[in-house]
Amino acid sequence: MIVGIVxxxxxxxxxxxxxxxxxxxxxxxxxxxxxxxxxxxxxxxxVDAIVSWEELxxxxxxxxxxxxxxxxxxxxxxxxxxxxxxxxxLGSTKAKIVDNIPPKIRKNVVPAHPMTxxxxxxxxxxxxxLYRDKIVVLCDLEKxxxxxxxxxxxxxxxxxxxxxxxxxxxxxxHAAYISHLPHAxxxxxxxxxxxxxxxxxxxxxxxxxxxxxxRLAKSSPIMWEEIxxxxxxxxxxxxxxxxxxxxxxxxxxxxxxxxxLRNWMEEAQKLHDIL
Amino acid sequence: MIVGIVxxxxxxxxxxxxxxxxxxxxxxxxxxxxxxxxxxxxxxxxVDAIVSWEELxxxxxxxxxxxxxxxxxxxxxxxxxxxxxxxxxLGSTKAKIVDNIPPKIRKNVVPAHPMTxxxxxxxxxxxxxLYRDKIVVLCDLEKxxxxxxxxxxxxxxxxxxxxxxxxxxxxxxHAAYISHLPHAxxxxxxxxxxxxxxxxxxxxxxxxxxxxxxRLAKSSPIMWEEIxxxxxxxxxxxxxxxxxxxxxxxxxxxxxxxxxLRNWMEEAQKLHDIL
Numbered sequence: 001m002i003v004g005i006v007x008x009x010x011x012x013x014x015x016x017x018x019x020x021x022x023x024x025x026x027x028x029x030x031x032x033x034x035x036x037x038x039x040x041x042x043x044x045x046x047v048d049a050i051v052s053w054e055e056l057x058x059x060x061x062x063x064x065x066x067x068x069x070x071x072x073x074x075x076x077x078x079x080x081x082x083x084x085x086x087x088x089x090l091g092s093t094k095a096k097i098v099d100n101i102p103p104k105i106r107k108n109v110v111p112a113h114p115m116t117x118x119x120x121x122x123x124x125x126x127x128x129x130l131y132r133d134k135i136v137v138l139c140d141l142e143k144x145x146x147x148x149x150x151x152x153x154x155x156x157x158x159x160x161x162x163x164x165x166x167x168x169x170x171x172x173x174h175a176a177y178i179s180h181l182p183h184a185x186x187x188x189x190x191x192x193x194x195x196x197x198x199x200x201x202x203x204x205x206x207x208x209x210x211x212x213x214x215r216l217a218k219s220s221p222i223m224w225e226e227i228x229x230x231x232x233x234x235x236x237x238x239x240x241x242x243x244x245x246x247x248x249x250x251x252x253x254x255x256x257x258x259x260x261l262r263n264w265m266e267e268a269q270k271l272h273d274i275l
Numbered sequence: 276m277i278v279g280i281v282x283x284x285x286x287x288x289x290x291x292x293x294x295x296x297x298x299x300x301x302x303x304x305x306x307x308x309x310x311x312x313x314x315x316x317x318x319x320x321x322v323d324a325i326v327s328w329e330e331l332x333x334x335x336x337x338x339x340x341x342x343x344x345x346x347x348x349x350x351x352x353x354x355x356x357x358x359x360x361x362x363x364x365l366g367s368t369k370a371k372i373v374d375n376i377p378p379k380i381r382k383n384v385v386p387a388h389p390m391t392x393x394x395x396x397x398x399x400x401x402x403x404x405l406y407r408d409k410i411v412v413l414c415d416l417e418k419x420x421x422x423x424x425x426x427x428x429x430x431x432x433x434x435x436x437x438x439x440x441x442x443x444x445x446x447x448x449h450a451a452y453i454s455h456l457p458h459a460x461x462x463x464x465x466x467x468x469x470x471x472x473x474x475x476x477x478x479x480x481x482x483x484x485x486x487x488x489x490r491l492a493k494s495s496p497i498m499w500e501e502i503x504x505x506x507x508x509x510x511x512x513x514x515x516x517x518x519x520x521x522x523x524x525x526x527x528x529x530x531x532x533x534x535x536l537r538n539w540m541e542e543a544q545k546l547h548d549i550l
Contacts, residue, residue, distance in 0.1 A: 115482040135480060164479055171480075177468050178480045182488040185460060188520035190543035193452050195516060203549050204439055205410060205446075205453045207390040211550065212487040213457040218547050221540035225533050232528055239525055241470060243518070245463040250514055253507055258500050265496035268465035272493050274478050275486065 004059035008041035012065030013126030016046035018159040064089040093230040094168035107145035110152040119218035132160035139168040176234035186216035279334035283316035287340030288401030291321035293434040339364040368505040369443035382420035385427040394493035407435035414443040451509035461491035
């Protein structure tokens with residue numbers, strides 16, 4: 001099986017590294033609009049070769065590891081692939097993608113979202129074990145062809161992922177809470193500190209807790225602008241719920257209702273019984 | 276030098292482990308109101324022995340690794356220590372402590388806040404390297420005796436800490452941003468998800484980012500209720516600034532001002548040039 005990866009950054013590059021040790025994958029080729037990324041991906045041996053768009057179309061499986069707008073554009077440039085080709089997109093929001101798959105290749109496409117990543121980006125950020133033991137969400141699977149479904153499942157399993165299936169809209173609502181809201185919060189926390197006159201003195205004191213909470217604010221603003229745009233409705237809804245909880249917390253502190261505050265914190269701790 | 280530690284949880288227990296490999300420390304003894312903690316600390320060899328309060332008073336250095344209210348009470352029970360004794364408290368907020376040190380032993384006391392910890396608590400959470408390469412803030416040092424100042428500095432350096440000095444009130448304002456606000460946010464995020472009908476389904480998707488952001492919400496509500504209480508003013512001020520940033524973020528998303536949103540995120544990224 002020959003696998004092509006479009007986009008050789010953190011997600012695509014790490015995928016290349018992982019797929020190259022999968023027995024049923026004979027060759028992993030890459031495509032990236034950015035020639036520096038292509039050269040770096042080759043140098044780091046994330047893929048076996050860099051190919052043209054026409055060569056890419058002849059792969060058995062094509063992964064789209066690029067932002068959502070790019071995925072939609074790429075799908076429209078892939079409508080002449082053979083019927084047995086599998087296209088797997090790794091977009092962070094899924095509703096807009098599934099709503100824009102050209103009908104002619106609907107069965108070829110398996111919309112996927114691997115729940116993994118780091119705040120880093122580009123080929124130099126690639127990690128061989130980024131996907132291992134992580135969840136991948138496959139969306140609207142009943143609309144993909146059987147061959148494509150099974151191919152996608154087999155490849156994700158082969159790189160050590162656990163598969164969860166979900167409706168694309170449900171995915172986006174969940175992702176708003178689990179990923180997009182935390183990013184918005186992390187950026188807001190970083191900005192709240194940076195807006196202080198003595199930000200540098202404050203940051204001297206930063207320990208593990210603050211570092212964890214502000215880490216997501218290192219993420220690419222270009223990428224996150226797009227994600228916030230695509231999942232605007234769900235994100236605003238999740239922000240509503242978060243702000244409501246923060247208002248509860250503030251009101252309890254303002255009103256010095258310490259026992260109620262403790263109960264509220266104990267409620268929050270229950271999350272970790274599930275997680 | 277004989278060192279006594281009051282409170283054998285995460286902070287005190289880890290300190291015992293660290294101090295026992297410091298050459299100038301001959302013996303580390305512990306005191307904990309909770310007999311289970313005392314027994315567990317001995318079993319885990321966090322201290323060499325458990326002592327009575329009267330024996331504790333004869334130590335050269337006494338660390339108070341207990342909550343702030345307990346520290347204030349303990350200081351009032353230590354007014355009959357010899358003049359050369361050093362008392363080092365590790366309270367998370369400092370203003371209330373420095374305002375309540377009995378004048379008779381003011382020179383004996385060095386108020387300190389090690390900027391380290393984990394969300395775990397109790398003797399079983401103790402780690403030998405919890406303090407290594409971390410910052411410790413020493414407050415209002417000019418009010419401590421010279422012997423006590425130098426003793427505290429030497430011990431913190433011996434366990435690998437970097438010393439920063441600061442006014443107690445300034446410390447509390449900074450700590451509100453760097454530690455207390457992140458905890459309030461983490462509890463609020465956890466509660467926002469837990470309040471959803473399908474919280475369990477949402478949490479299936481939790482990856483590293485969400486885990487980092489919700490980790491602090493595992494912290495002890497009893498301990499954090501007290502910290503929020505003591506630093507109420509500064510915390511509310513920090514919450515104001517955070518909520519204001521979140522409002523900016525929301526307004527930009529609502530108004531679909533994507534370029535401004537990107538600029539706002541780029542501003543946040545600058546934090547990591549300092550951190």
